Amino acid sequence: MDDKQWFAEQFAQHRQRLRAVAYRLLGSRTEVDDALQEAWLRTTRADPAAIINPAAxxxxxxxxVxxxxxxxxxxxxxQLSATWEPLVSEYGDPEEASLHTDAVGIALLVVLDSLEPAERLAVVLHDMFGMPFDQVATVVGRTPAATRQLAxxxxxxxxxxxxxxxxxxxxQRRVVDAFLAAARAGDFDALLALLDPDVVFRSDNGRRARLAPAVLTGGRAVAGRAADAGxxxxxxxxxxxxxxxxxxxxxxxxxxxxxxxxFTVRGDRIATIDMILDPDKLMIDSVSVKPRHQFAPDTPDFGKPR
Known part of the structure; x- marks a missing residue:
C-alpha cells in the first residue's frame, strides 16, 4: 500500500470525527470542507511510518489547519458578520438527531465565535474531544499550563x-410547539410562562437591513416581541x-x-432563541428542511408533522 492510499483510508475511517472537530472550531460547513481539503493536501508532506496514532x-x-x-x-x-452556519434538517422522529453529529447548538456557536482562536481550540479539542492538554498545546503554540488557562x-x-x-x-419540541402556538395567537401571558426570566433573544441579520433587534434580554421584552410579530x-x-x-x-x-x-430549552422553559435572517446562511442547498404540510393559523396541532 502506498502512502497516498494509506492516508486516504485513514481519512475515510476518521472523517466523521474530523468533520465534527472542524465544525465545532469553524462553525461553517463551507469552511469545514476547505479545512479537510487543506488537511488532506498536508498529508502529502507527512511520513506514515512516523505516525503512531492516526486518529490523534x-x-x-x-x-x-x-x-x-x-x-x-x-x-x-x-468585514465579517457572524461566521457560523446552521445545520438544518426535517423535524421528524427523534432518531433524526443522529444526522446532526457535527452540530453544536446555535447558542454555543455564538459564544465560540466570540472567543480568541487559541481559546476556541483549547476548549473544543480538550473538553469536547478529549485531547490531552500537552497535545493541544502543540496546536495552539503554547505551553500545556498556558493552554489549560486558555481552556x-x-x-x-x-x-x-x-x-x-x-x-x-x-x-424540547413540546415547549417550542407551545411557544409557536402562543406566538401565533399573540398571547403575551402564555409566551411569558414559556420563557426563562433571563431568556436571551439574538438575531443574526447579516448584510440585510435590521429586521429584528440584535439582542433582547428578559422574559417580558422577548414575550412582547414574540406577541407582536408572532x-x-x-x-x-x-x-x-x-x-x-x-x-x-x-x-x-x-x-x-x-x-x-x-431554541435552547432548559427544563420546561426557553433559555435562548437564535434567529438567523442572514440570506448568505439561508441558501437552498444549506437549508434542506421541507415542511410536510402547510399550517393554517387556526390549526390546533401546529408544529406536529402528520
Missing part, C-alpha cells in the same frame, strides 16, 4: 453565555432540527427560506 495525528492536523483559518478570519473581522477562560464564557439544553428532544411570522414556520435541537424554518409563499430559528 489527523485531529491535530485538522486543528492546526483550523487555527490558521480562525486567525485569518480574525484579521479581517471588521479555563473559554469554559467560563461558555457556562455564562451558552446554556446547554437539559430537556430531551421530545420535551401572528404574522409563526404561520410561516415549519418544525425542524436546527443544530440537533428543536427549531423552526420560516418560508415565504414561494417556499424560499427566510429565517431559521434555534
Amino acid at each position: 495525528w489527523l485531529t491535530t492536523l485538522v486543528g492546526r 483550523c487555527i490558521d483559518m480562525l486567525r485569518a478570519r480574525q484579521a479581517r473581522r471588521e 479555563s477562560r473559554a469554559r467560563r464564557r461558555l457556562r455564562e453565555h451558552a446554556p446547554q439544553p437539559r430537556a430531551g428532544l421530545a420535551a 401572528p404574522r411570522f409563526a404561520r410561516l414556520c415549519a418544525p425542524a432540527l436546527v443544530n440537533g435541537v428543536a427549531g423552526v424554518v420560516a418560508r415565504d409563499r414561494g417556499g424560499k427560506p427566510i429565517a431559521v430559528v434555534g
